[in-house]
Amino acid sequence: MEPFKITLRAARVNCGLTTKEVAEYTGKCFDTINKYELDSTNIPHELMVSLLNLYKVPFSYIFFGRESEKLGFNRAKKSRRKTS
Numbered sequence: 001m002e003p004f005k006i007t008l009r010a011a012r013v014n015c016g017l018t019t020k021e022v023a024e025y026t027g028k029c030f031d032t033i034n035k036y037e038l039d040s041t042n043i044p045h046e047l048m049v050s051l052l053n054l055y056k057v058p059f060s061y062i063f064f065g066r067e068s069e070k071l072g073f074n075r076a077k078k079s080r081r082k083t084s
Contacts, residue, residue, distance in 0.1 A: 003060065003061075004061075005060075005061055005062060005063040005070075006057075006062060007037065007040075007062070007063050007067050007070055008036060008037045008040050008043075008051060008055075008062060008067075009037040009067060011051070011055040011057050011061075011062060012033075012037070012055060014055070015054070015055050017054075019033045019034055019037070022051070022054065025050070025054055026051070026054070028047065032047075037067060038066070038067050038068075039065070039066045039067065040062075040063075040064045040065065040067075041065050041066065043064065
């Protein structure tokens with residue numbers, strides 16, 4: 001059984017921080033923080049370490065990947081209907 005993991009967004013919210021506050025702490029743009037909260041698959045190591053230190057959460061507790069996958073959302077494939 002896989003241990004319980006939380007997303008980067010959940011870790012931030014649990015700390016009571018906004019994306020703007022996190023951006024200021026890390027020296028990154030808040031859009032960058034939002035980007036990696038949505039998909040942390042390719043988060044730079046330096047930023048990941050900075051966030052883990054800020055959130056006071058061990059690496060093993062964080063889900064790294066697409067937030068939508070963790071939350072169980074799947075995009076339905078759109079199909080076009082041909083009308084005759």
